[in-house]
Amino acid sequence: MTRLSDVASVIRSKNAGPYELTFDIIFKDRAWFEEAKRINLINAALICSLYGVAEEDVIDIIAFEPANAIKATIKRPLVSGAIGETDVYGAQQHVPLLSVTFGSE
């Protein structure tokens, strides 16, 4: 089974301002990017199940063709740097995405 980490050159997370956490998946080539779009691989339900967040906290999922990339953005559990923060820059929240698979093909 093909994993996202096999076909993406970049899978990363980072703050997008202090309220949002954004995930970037940059595919190695146009074909895998198109395939991910065709089967709607990165969707709100997937993000909710990977991160245990509510659907209303998934802010946006956008495909960006110039970079063969899909981006998902969620509401941060805490405003960046608030008491109880675990990752001020939001740079280590990407891991659950690594093992996402392209169904059973």
Add this chain to the structure above:
Amino acid sequence: MMGRPAMKVLSPTAILGYGFPETSFAAAMGLSPDVIAVDAGSSDPGPYYLGAGVSFTNRAAVKRDLLIILKAARERGIPVLIGSAGGAGARPHLDWTVDIVREIARQEKLTGKLAVIPADVSTSSLLDSLADGDLIALPPGTPATEDDIAASTYVVAQMGEEPLIAALEAGADVIIAGRCYDPAVFAAVPIHRGYDKALALHMGKILECAAIASTPGSGSDCMIGTLDDTGFVLETVNPARVCTVASVAAHTLYEKSDPYRLPGPGGLLDLHETRFEQVDPGRVRVTGSRFVPSDGYFVKLEGARPVGYRTVSIAGARGPDFIAKVDEIIAGVRARVEDNFRDMPKGSWQLIFRIYGRDAVMGVLEPERATVSHELGIVIEAVADKQDDADTICSFARSTMLHFGYPGRVSTAGNLAFPYSPSDMKAGQVYAFSLYHLLKVADPVSPFPFELSNLEDAA
């Protein structure tokens, strides 16, 4: 329109103080740039630096970068623009940077006009803005409150290119600005000279992280943007790095939620029609970006307020029985602390246990809840209204956890391994973001008046 000579903007480093190879800088100067610009700041390192008025970069490292940049630029007579000085770009950060600039000017006998542009917004004017409905929340952020405004130690607004252009028109050779919209320092000179605003801002958006948009990316190396009337070309000067369509387009995604629509002061950069094109193996040309002015002029505010004092203790655990029961043990320690200090007002302190090796990195977002590590890193953290109280809670929680008795305990000499003596560290005052909102302003320039002097003037 055609025939205007292309102009070159040099971005030596992603953040002032992050450095750049001198060989790269010399090669970049060999291409005769028309301006050198650096974005010195970010809100990414969190609220502390803005709230406390402290830079997240190191003074010696900032001086090293500034010395090389200022000497070269004054020799050539080209302008230097530094935005978001001192990291957070409030008055103390600005003063800190200007002090370094004057020290360099004295040492190197540099002359020229220096413009300093503060970005601070007073809390009294913000309370008026709140009352007038001119403070707009940025979802998922919540509306601003009087309490958050009044408690803020520093509030800055991100200026656009207009206040920088006003300083250029007054003859500034070197501009040290407070908090700026990141692309503004790169776009100001081109826009002032009549180049397209959308292209200048988009070029600035990529140059602000210097060579991060190349491959292999680096925040500590030079990048050059060459702007003409229909587009711009990005290139590195280090033969070890190249700009590719993939590296440049990928950077457009970075730290933003929608790569097609990039809002900033006065409007929106629209990239729906943007084309990225490989001109040769190392250079990328970008065309088609558009600027859509907003109805009214809005600047983004950043504010921080103190929320208490912190003390932390770092420990490790290796015992399998302790690791298996760590949640019960934490609950037991917490109950002992609450009981022992029940005279301390409820809500005046918080106790946090961070369990590295389980869920300390991802917290509530962690999908793998079962502990599998053979050892755990434990950070015991207390935050309280007073430093003494934070010390007390942390110290008591640490000693209680060290000697906590639990069923099946075999290691009765102590549950924790401490790497340090003293085991507890005061982390000082803690800040939180209090404002991240839009402020409607009557015009782009008047909130950001510049202060003009000579580089050679005494401070």
